[in-house]
Amino acid sequence: MTGAAIRVSEIFGPTIQGEGVLIGQPTVFVRTGGCDYRCSWCDTLHAVDSEYREEWLPMSVDDVWSEVKLLSGGVPLTVSLSGGNPAIQPLGPLIDRGHSEGYRFALETQGSVARDWFASLDVLVLSPKPPSSGMETDVARLDDCLSIAAGGPMTVLKIVVFDDRDYAYAKDIARRYPAWPVYLQPGNHTPPPPEDDSATVDIDGIMNRMLWLVDKVTGDKWFDARVLPQLHVLLWGNRRGV
Amino acid sequence: MTGAAIRVSEIFGPTIQGEGVLIGQPTVFVRTGGCDYRCSWCDTLHAVDSEYREEWLPMSVDDVWSEVKLLSGGVPLTVSLSGGNPAIQPLGPLIDRGHSEGYRFALETQGSVARDWFASLDVLVLSPKPPSSGMETDVARLDDCLSIAAGGPMTVLKIVVFDDRDYAYAKDIARRYPAWPVYLQPGNHTPPPPEDDSATVDIDGIMNRMLWLVDKVTGDKWFDARVLPQLHVLLWGNRRGV
Numbered sequence: 247m248t249g250a251a252i253r254v255s256e257i258f259g260p261t262i263q264g265e266g267v268l269i270g271q272p273t274v275f276v277r278t279g280g281c282d283y284r285c286s287w288c289d290t291l292h293a294v295d296s297e298y299r300e301e302w303l304p305m306s307v308d309d310v311w312s313e314v315k316l317l318s319g320g321v322p323l324t325v326s327l328s329g330g331n332p333a334i335q336p337l338g339p340l341i342d343r344g345h346s347e348g349y350r351f352a353l354e355t356q357g358s359v360a361r362d363w364f365a366s367l368d369v370l371v372l373s374p375k376p377p378s379s380g381m382e383t384d385v386a387r388l389d390d391c392l393s394i395a396a397g398g399p400m401t402v403l404k405i406v407v408f409d410d411r412d413y414a415y416a417k418d419i420a421r422r423y424p425a426w427p428v429y430l431q432p433g434n435h436t437p438p439p440p441e442d443d444s445a446t447v448d449i450d451g452i453m454n455r456m457l458w459l460v461d462k463v464t465g466d467k468w469f470d471a472r473v474l475p476q477l478h479v480l481l482w483g484n485r486r487g488v
Numbered sequence: 489m490t491g492a493a494i495r496v497s498e499i500f501g502p503t504i505q506g507e508g509v510l511i512g513q514p515t516v517f518v519r520t521g522g523c524d525y526r527c528s529w530c531d532t533l534h535a536v537d538s539e540y541r542e543e544w545l546p547m548s549v550d551d552v553w554s555e556v557k558l559l560s561g562g563v564p565l566t567v568s569l570s571g572g573n574p575a576i577q578p579l580g581p582l583i584d585r586g587h588s589e590g591y592r593f594a595l596e597t598q599g600s601v602a603r604d605w606f607a608s609l610d611v612l613v614l615s616p617k618p619p620s621s622g623m624e625t626d627v628a629r630l631d632d633c634l635s636i637a638a639g640g641p642m643t644v645l646k647i648v649v650f651d652d653r654d655y656a657y658a659k660d661i662a663r664r665y666p667a668w669p670v671y672l673q674p675g676n677h678t679p680p681p682p683e684d685d686s687a688t689v690d691i692d693g694i695m696n697r698m699l700w701l702v703d704k705v706t707g708d709k710w711f712d713a714r715v716l717p718q719l720h721v722l723l724w725g726n727r728r729g730v
Contacts, residue, residue, distance in 0.1 A: 260706040262715050269511065270671070270714035272706050323711035429512070457723060464502040464514050469565035472512035473504050480722065481699060 249339030251304035255279040255293035255330060257313045258487040260323060264478025266371055266404045266429045268352060273326045274317050276310060276340075278302075281330040282358055285379035287408070289437035289484070293330040298440060307339045314344070322348035324368070331355055338363030354404075356381075360390035367399035372426075374419055376405060376412035378433065383415075385422065392423065401426055408433040408455070413462055420471070428471045430463065432456040438484035447483045452476075491581030493546035497521040497535035497572060499555045500729040502565060506720030508613055508646045508671045510594060515568045516559050518552060518582075520544075523572040524600055527621035529650070531679035531726070535572040540682060549581045556586070564590035566610070573597055580605030596646075598623075602632035609641035614668075616661055618647060618654035620675070625657075627664065634665065643668055650675040650697070655704055662713070670713045672705065674698040680726035689725045694718075 259274035279302025281294040292298050314325055325344060327337055333355040341351045341363060352369035364370055372391055375381040395401045403426050405416040412433075420428045432455035436448045456475045463471050482488045501516035521544025523536040534540050547555075556567055567586060569579055575597040583593045583605060594611035606612055614633055617623040637643045645668050647658040654675075662670045674697035678690040698717045705713050724730045 260709075260711065262702050262706075270716040272711040272713070272715075318711070319709050321709040321711060323709075453723060460504050460723075464504075467502075467561050467563040467565075469502065469514040469560070469563060471514070473514075474512040475719070477717070481695060481702075 249307050250336040251306060252310055252335050252337065252340065253279045253302040254305045254310060255290075255298075255302050256486065257310065257317065259317055261488050262477070263324070263326060264476050264481070265431060266354075266474065267400070267402045267427070268324060268326075268369060269474055269477055271324055273324050273352075274314050275326045275328060276314065276332075278327070278329045278332045278335045278337075280334055282334060283331065283356055283375060283379070283381050285375055285381055287379065287433055287435065287437055289434055290328075290330065291437070292440040292486075295440055307343055310340055311343050314349070315347075318349075322350070324350045324352055327351060327353040329355070331359065333359040333361055333364075337361075338366065341366045355391075357388040357391045358384060360387060360394055362394060364391060364394045365398040367395070370395045370399040370401045371404050372401065373404045373406070376407060376415040378408040378412050379406075392426070402429060403427070404429040404431060406431050406433045407459055408435065413459070417466075417468070420468075430459055430471050430473045432459050432473075432475055434476060434479055436484075443484050443486040445484050447479055449480060449483075452479065491549050492578040493548060494552055494577050494579065494582065495521045495544040496547045496552060497532075497540075497544050498728065499552065499559065501559055503730050504719070505566070505568060506718050506723070507673060508596075508716065509642070509644045509669070510566060510568075510611065511716055511719055513566055515566050515594075516556050517568045517570060518556065518574075520569070520571045520574045520577045520579075522576055524576060525573065525598055525617060525621070525623050527617055527623055529621065529675055529677065529679055531676055532570075532572065533679070534682040534728075537682055549585055552582055553585050556591070557589075560591075564592070566592045566594055569593060569595040571597070573601065575601040575603055575606075579603075580608065583608045597633075599630040599633045600626060602629060602636055604636060606633060606636045607640040609637070612637045612641040612643045613646050614643065615646045615648070618649060618657040620650040620654050621648075634668070644671060645669070646671040646673060648673050648675045649701055650677065655701070659708075659710070662710075672701055672713050672715045674701050674717055676718060676721055678726075685726050685728040687726050689721055691722060691725075694721065
C-alpha cells in the first residue's frame with residue numbers, strides 16, 4: 247500500500263495543456279472528483295457536482311500510476327493534477343511515485359486547502375476565484391499555500407476574469423502577492439452541462455472577452471500580467487478527454 | 489549620436505505577444521524593415537519585400553526609443569524586436585538604452601546572421617525556417633547565434649510547421665540542439681498580401697493544422713516540445729498594429 251485511495255473523475259491524454267503557464271505543453275491529466283467550491287460558471291461540473299460522485303472511482307496510487315504510464319507510453323512528461331479541487335485528495339504518494347520515474351507534476355487549485363505535499367510539486371497554479379464565481383476567497387488559506395510552496399515548485403497565480411469586478415479582484419490579488427506571476431484568463435460563459443460535453447461554446451463571445459481583457463491590461467499598463475485564453479476550448483470546444 | 493540608424497517598418501503596441509515563449513505578455517513591437525530571406529509563406533512581406541523599402545524609415549536610437557516610451561507610457565515592459573530579420577539592423581545601442589530604463593528585449597530571428605549584441609538580449613527566439621519556406625538553413629550560423637547567446641538571454645527555438653517535411657525538420661533541429669526548448673507553431677497558409685492587411689485568414693484551416701500538429705507531437709511522445717498557434721491571428725486575423 248502506498249497511501250489512501252484517490253477519487254478520480256477521469257484520466258486522459260497526452261494532449262496539450264490549454265491554459266496558463268504551461269500552455270501548449272504535452273500533458274496527461276488526472277482529474278480528481280469532488281470540490282469544496284461550487285463556482286457559478288464551473289466548467290467541470292462532472293468532477294464537482296456530488297450527483298456525479300458515483301463516477302469518481304476510488305483508485306490506488308498503483309492504479310492511477312499504471313494508467314498514466316500507459317497513456318504516456320512510459321515516457322516522462324508533465325502530469326496535471328486538476329479537478330474539482332485536487333487539494334482535497336491524498337496526492338503526495340502519487341507525486342513521489344512519479345518523480346521516482348522522472349515525471350513532473352503540476353497542480354491546479356483555488357488555494358482554499360493547503361497541503362504539505364504542495365512542496366513536492368514542480369508547478370503550483372493557484373487559481374483564486376473572482377466575485378463572479380459566487381465564492382469568497384480566504385486569503386489566509388492562500389497565504390498558507392504560498393508559504394508551503396516557498397522554495398519548492400514554480401508557483402503562479404491564474405485568475406479567471408468575466409467582468410470589471412473580477413478584473414479589480416485580480417488586481418487586488420496581484421497587489422497582495424507581487425512576487426508571483428499572474429495569468430489572466432477570459433471566462434467561458436458557456437460551460438458544458440455535465441451530461442453534455444458536446445454542448446456549443448460561444449467562441450466569439452470568449453474571444454471578445456479576451457480582446458476586452460487585453461485592452462484593460464494594456465490600458466492599465468499592467469505589463470507584468472499575462473493574458474491567455476483557454477486554448478483547448480478554442481480547439482475542441484467543451485469536449486472532454488482532450 | 490548613439491549608433492547608426494535603424495530601418496523601421498513599424499512600431500506598435502502595447503498588445504500581447506501572440507507567439508512562442510512569451511505568449512500572452514504585454515509587449516511593444518519594433519518591426520524592422522529588410523530581410524535576407526524570402527520565405528514562400530512570409531506573413532510580414534511589408535517588412536521584407538524591397539518594394540516597400542521606402543516605407544522603412546531610417547530612425548535614430550533616440551527616435552525609436554521616444555516612440556517606445558510614448559507607447560508604453562514610460563512603464564517598463566518587454567520590447568519585441570522583429571522583422572523582417574532584425575539581426576541585420578544595428579540594435580545593440582537601442583537595447584542598452586532600454587535596459588538603462590528597466591525595459592526588457594526579446595529578439596526574433598531566423599538565425600542566419602549572428603551578432604555580438606545578441607548576448608545583451610533578455611530573450612532570443614531563433615526561428616530557423618523549415619523546407620516549406622523554400623529557404624536553406626545554414627546550421628553553422630545557427631551555431632554561432634547559440635554560442636553568442638550562451639550565458640546571456642533565455643534562448644528558445646521556434647519552428648513553423650506546415651507539413652510532414654517541416655515536422656521532420658523540426659525534429660532534426662531539436663536533436664541537434666537538445667538543450668534548448670522547442671516551440672512548434674502551425675503555419676498560416678493565408679498570410680496577408682502586403683497591400684491588404686484586412687485579407688481573410690483561414691482560421692479553421694490553421695486550427696486543423698494545429699490539431700494535426702498536436703497529434704503528431706503526442707503520438708511521437710515528443711513531450712518536451714510546446715505547440716502553440718499564433719494567438720494574434722486568432723484574435724485579429726491578418727490585421728497590422730495589434
